[in-house]
Amino acid sequence: MPSVPETAAAPREPGDRWRAVYACRSSTSRGRLVAEPGSPTRSAFQRDRDRIIHSNAFRRLKHKTQVFVSHEGDHFRTRLTHTIEVGQIARALARALGLDEDLAEALALAHDLGHTPFGHTGEDALHACMAGHGGFDHNAQTLRIVTRLERRYAGFDGLNLTWETLEGLVKHNGPLLGPDGLPTARYAEEGIPAAILEYQQRQDLWLDSHASAEAQAAALADDIAYDAHDIDDGLRAGMFSIEELRAVPFLAELLDEIAALHPGLEKQRVTNELVRRVITRFVEDVIRHSQGLIAALAPADADEIRRAGAPVVAFSPAIVAADAAIKGFLYPNMYRHPRIAVIRREAADVVRDLFGHFMADPLAMPAEWAAGCEALDETRRARRIADYIAGMTDSYALDEHRRLFDATPALR
Structure with a gap:
């Protein structure tokens, strides 16, 4: 059975005021295998x-x-x-x-x-x-x-x-x-x-x-x-120490930042501060780098993203290296x-x-x-x-x- 869109028309959706032209839109979805009435x-x-x-x-x-x-x-x-x-x-x-x-x-x-x-x-x-x-x-x-x-x-x-x-x-x-x-x-x-x-x-x-x-x-x-x-769980399980994480330069930099801002902080709070910084740095990097990739491609719709030949939501080269280093540490140590x-x-x-x-x-x-x-x-x-x-x-x-x-x- 061919796919059938849930709605024949493509009305404006809530959120269209901020949704980019290259975003997917449910109103123009390629539909479901078995057609259903829209909600x-x-x-x-x-x-x-x-x-x-x-x-x-x-x-x-x-x-x-x-x-x-x-x-x-x-x-x-x-x-x-x-x-x-x-x-x-x-x-x-x-x-x-x-x-x-x-x-x-x-x-x-x-x-x-x-x-x-x-x-x-x-x-x-x-x-x-x-x-x-x-x-x-x-x-x-x-x-x-x-x-x-x-x-x-x-x-x-x-x-x-x-x-x-x-x-x-x-x-x-x-x-x-x-x-x-x-x-x-x-x-x-x-x-x-x-x-x-x-x-x-x-x-x-x-x-x-x-x-x-x-x-x-x-x-x-x-x-x-x-x-x-996995950093959090590995530390909690005692499989490696915070000091051992300094073997990863990206993590060492974050730990230095935490030590400078919060000297003498207890171990669990150091762990929490490290984990939240890893997430924040990675998320902010993806946003910055992806905005540049998308701007260079200038896609007119979601299908141009699909046909781009490479991902447009991606880490920068520096964070690709940091990600690889973290995984390289976790593989043998966890x-x-x-x-x-x-x-x-x-x-x-x-x-x-x-x-x-x-x-x-x-x-x-x-x-x-x-x-x-x-x-x-x-x-x-x-x-x-x-x-x-x-x-x-x-x-x-x-x-x-x-x-x-x-x-x-x-x-x-």
Whole structure:
């Protein structure tokens, strides 16, 4: 079914007095796969945001971890708290750049829906289990969730989001196809995920173009939030010290500024001051640099942003270097910390055990997942099982493992 705009006309929208000409507009959206009447009180992008917030997948983010598992403490980030922080930063960027805040927020709130339990460890393990069956990619899984797996509405599966929201979710990391029609570097080895290619047959998401400026803002907001909160969580967990962070010149400069303004400040307040400065510096840099890129391009509409050939919402070269240095510090000192390495191995074992058990005995899954599974070919059965495991929270995955196996790791 072709996309149909929610409204035939394109009236002025609230916010048009500040919205730039290159911003997306819900009144001229390319529409939804299944046509729906417009809402008298909400724009199409506001409805997308609201549907995401009310989805089962969004609520499950509360019990999915980023780096730490739940026993570490109540103040560490989960996928849900990370998502809320990304939404706040995305709105701030969109507002400053004259973009549609509701679309940017919708994209930010949905960007992690496809993540597995146990963070990137769970994704890596599930991807390995799915070798030979198309692999596993969390962006593709997000698309499956919002177009297929959520079953809340009478008229369609999924959330029936607008084209602009789906496009932004699929292109969270940029175009999937190059000008030559071949997969970009990210997908060169294994190809574009099957879930994306399958949906592409139903609705063309322009896989060879960049996404809207709103989607670019949401993607950068994700990067900013990651850097800031991983510094906070790593310090809180004692994986590194404030002094060790001085190995990153960008952070050393901020720490010197804090020491000069607030000598003798207690450690937790120093941490808070550092985190807020990281976010502020990055956000202000994106705004300044992007304003220059957009002015040079002088786009007349949102599609000129998509066809620009490079992102127009971006860090300056100096902040690109700072971002790389922060990640370069966090990788060995946090993501591959010996304490985390043990948890990663055990969490990966849980995912592999569950996948192997359900492949051998699909009827061990709940009835709604097991129904008809034995009649599926191996690849479709594997995808059904991957959908089930990917939707699990950390605690549910451990409960399932305890139900099926004699011994389950404590993950601590």
